[in-house]
Structure formats: C-alpha cells, structure tokens
Amino acid sequence: MEQTMMRTYGDYRVLEEYLQKIGTRRLFLVCGSSIQKLRVDGCFDALNKRIPVIRFSGFTPNPKYEDAVRAVEAFRRSNCDAIIAVGGGSAMDIAKCVKLWAALRAEDGFLNQTPYPNDFPLLAVPTTAGTGSEATRYAVIYYHGEKQSLSCEECIPSAVLLDPSLLESLPDYHRKASMLDALCHGIESFWSVHAAKKSREFSRRAICGILENLELYLQNHPKGNAGMLEAAYLAGKAIDLTQTTAGHAMCYKLTTLYRIAHGHAAALCVSKLWPYLAERSRGTELEDTLSELAAAMGCGTIPESIGKFERLLSSLHLETPIPRPEDFLILQNSVNPARLQNTPIVPGMEDILALYRQILSKGGAAECRQRHLRKF
Numbered sequence: 001m002e003q004t005m006m007r008t009y010g011d012y013r014v015l016e017e018y019l020q021k022i023g024t025r026r027l028f029l030v031c032g033s034s035i036q037k038l039r040v041d042g043c044f045d046a047l048n049k050r051i052p053v054i055r056f057s058g059f060t061p062n063p064k065y066e067d068a069v070r071a072v073e074a075f076r077r078s079n080c081d082a083i084i085a086v087g088g089g090s091a092m093d094i095a096k097c098v099k100l101w102a103a104l105r106a107e108d109g110f111l112n113q114t115p116y117p118n119d120f121p122l123l124a125v126p127t128t129a130g131t132g133s134e135a136t137r138y139a140v141i142y143y144h145g146e147k148q149s150l151s152c153e154e155c156i157p158s159a160v161l162l163d164p165s166l167l168e169s170l171p172d173y174h175r176k177a178s179m180l181d182a183l184c185h186g187i188e189s190f191w192s193v194h195a196a197k198k199s200r201e202f203s204r205r206a207i208c209g210i211l212e213n214l215e216l217y218l219q220n221h222p223k224g225n226a227g228m229l230e231a232a233y234l235a236g237k238a239i240d241l242t243q244t245t246a247g248h249a250m251c252y253k254l255t256t257l258y259r260i261a262h263g264h265a266a267a268l269c270v271s272k273l274w275p276y277l278a279e280r281s282r283g284t285e286l287e288d289t290l291s292e293l294a295a296a297m298g299c300g301t302i303p304e305s306i307g308k309f310e311r312l313l314s315s316l317h318l319e320t321p322i323p324r325p326e327d328f329l330i331l332q333n334s335v336n337p338a339r340l341q342n343t344p345i346v347p348g349m350e351d352i353l354a355l356y357r358q359i360l361s362k363g364g365a366a367e368c369r370q371r372h373l374r375k376f
C-alpha cells in the first residue's frame with residue numbers, strides 16, 4: 001500500500017482537502033491532552049464545523065490494553081469512518097489498535113484474534129521527531145503490565161502529515177530523547193540481521209538527516225525541526241523493514257525502572273552495544289556493515305563512529321541513572337530473548353549483565369537519580 005505523504009507548516013487545509021478527497025464523513029481523533037497546548041488543536045476545532053471530529057484522549061503514556069478497548073468502543077459508538085492520531089508513540093499505538101480491532105468482538109479478547117482488513121483510513125500526525133511510528137506496522141500495548149508488541153501491515157498509516165511547527169513546544173529533555181530514539185532506530189536497523197539494500201538506504205538517509213539537522217533542531221529552529229521530523233520518519237521506514245535489535249530489547253526496563261525516556265534509555269544501551277559488536281566483528285561480514293555505518297555517520301573508521309555517538313550523547317548532558325545492586329538481576333531477566341534475535345551477534349545472558357553494568361557505570365551521586373526523577 002502506498003502511503004500518502006503531506007507536509008505543512010501549521011496550515012491544515014491540506015488535511016481537510018485530503019479528508020474530503022477520501023470521502024470522510026466523521027473523523028475519530030486520538031490525541032493526548034497535551035494537544036491543547038498546540039496550535040493544531042484549534043485546527044481540529046475549525047475542521048469540526050465541516051467534518052465532525054470525535055476526540056478520544058482516554059489513555060496514559062505506554063497505553064494499557066484497557067485503554068485500547070475503551071478506544072475501540074468509543075470508535076464504534078461514534079460512527080466515524082476514519083481515524084487520525086495526533087501525538088507521539090502512545091496516541092499512534094491506540095489509533096493502530098482501533099484500526100486493527102475495529103471489526104473484532106471485545107468479548108473474545110482482541111489479542112487472541114487475527115485481525116482482518118477493513119477500509120477505515122488511518123492517518124498519523126507525529127508531534128515528536130522520534131518514534132517513527134507514523135511509518136511502521138508496529139504498536140505496543142501493555143496487558144497486565146506485560147508489553148505486547150503488535151505487528152500488522154494494516155497498522156501502517158495510510159496517510160501521514162508532517163508538520164514541524166508541532167515540535168516547537170517540545171520540552172528540552174523530550175526533544176533530546178526523541179531525537180536519540182530516531183538515531184538509534186537508524187543505527188540498529190543498519191546492523192539488524194534483516195537489513196537489506198532498501199532498509200540501509202532509509203537508515204543512511206535518516207542518520208545523515210539527524211546529524212545534519214542536530215544543531216538547529218536543538219536550538220528549536222524551524223529548519224532543524226523540519227529536517228529532524230523527516231529524518232525520524234525515514235528511521236521509522238528503516239525499522240519497519242528490519243525491526244530493532246538488542247539496544248531496544250534492553251532499554252525497556254531502564255525506562256520503567258528509572259523513569260527515563262525511551263530514546264534516552266535506547267541511546268544508553270546502543271552506546272555499549274556498539275563497541276560490543278565491533279569487538280566481535282573482526283574479519284566477519286559484520287565488520288563491513290559497521291564500516292558502512294561509520295561512513296553513514298561521516299566517519300572513516302568504526303572506532304571513530306562509536307566515539308562520535310558517545311560524544312553526541314554526552315554533549316546532551318543527560319544523567320545516567322544510579323542503579324541499586326538488586327537492579328542488575330531485574331534488568332537481566334527483563335530482556336526478551338526473542339527480541340535479541342535481530343542482533344548480528346546475539347549477546348548471551350552473562351553478556352547482557354556485563355552490558356548493563358557498563359551502561360549504568362557512569363552514574364554520579366545518589367541525589368543525581370533523585371534529580372532525574374524530579375523531571376517527571
């Protein structure tokens with residue numbers, strides 16, 4: 001299915017024209033409450049005068065299965081014929097569940113059933129440059145506290161609207177962390193065992209785009225925001241083809257244990273996974289892959305590219321969490337072995353433990369952890 005791409009800078013006539021073109025009569029809008037701070041909120045109020053917009057915001061970050069069930073029920077009651085997600089990963093996860101489960105019976109448990117195609121268009125408007133969810137077939141939902149990854153081609157939005165003006169109000173920490181998420185998508189996709197010519201091209205363009213736009217993006221400059229939004233989308237296209245690897249598999253527990261952002265956690269993991277892979281790649285095909293990755297990073301050698309990533313990460317001045325001694329066992333046991341299989345050298349459980357010790361080795365004093373928690 002060819003995805004329709006639209007671009008704007010705060011002018012939503014392009015969206016209205018598209019909705020009219022596809023014959024939308026009622027629009028189901030999935031968005032977090034933070035949409036009220038964005039100019040786009042008024043655009044949907046204006047649109048509501050011509051195409052009724054029914055809003056759903058009843059979900060938390062890292063949404064639960066129950067949130068998705070409520071969203072599906074609300075969608076059915078609304079008689080809407082199109083779904084739009086405006087937000088980061090969570091709004092898109094919920095909207096994807098609505099698309100996937102719209103025609104299934106809740107009583108039979110949505111997770112137990114095989115979704116079948118429906119004609120409801122699914123539109124995505126990302127408000128961060130990070131998850132790339134607007135380009136992927138993946139959705140994440142928590143069922144009784146356990147992460148459930150859904151993967152279905154039906155989840156790939158049929159249309160995407162990229163509006164860099166939405167990035168203007170991003171808080172500093174989330175600005176940095178979402179960019180790191182996109183960069184890790186590009187890097188992990190590049191070395192994934194599922195990588196091929198097409199996915200590497202997406203990765204390469206994503207990595208170059210992120211590095212080229214980094215400075216202006218961190219300054220909240222319109223040009224930097226626009227470039228980063230495009231790059232994050234391309235990184236999403238890359239992982240849609242390859243999935244992520246051990247960096248992401250290891251990062252999820254860090255986010256819940258220390259309440260740090262997903263992209264921050266992923267970057268901490270990739271910063272140690274990368275040298276781990278490099279050390280074991282000598283004389284193998286992986287060495288060529290990592291050399292190509294180094295070139296994509298604008299570096300002549302693998303160590304240079306690892307150093308560049310580490311310097312980028314440390315230049316953001318993000319605090320490394322302080323672990324408790326008992327955390328390492330929790331972290332080691334949290335890693336889903338199936339999620340590691342995309343990694344070109346699959347770390348064993350002892351290696352996972354050693355990597356977590358390296359990842360969390362840079363922490364400062366105990367109050368550093370407390371300072372970090374206060375940010376949320």
Ligand SMILES: [Fe+2]
Pocket residue numbers: 131181185248262266
């Ligand atoms: Fe990610």
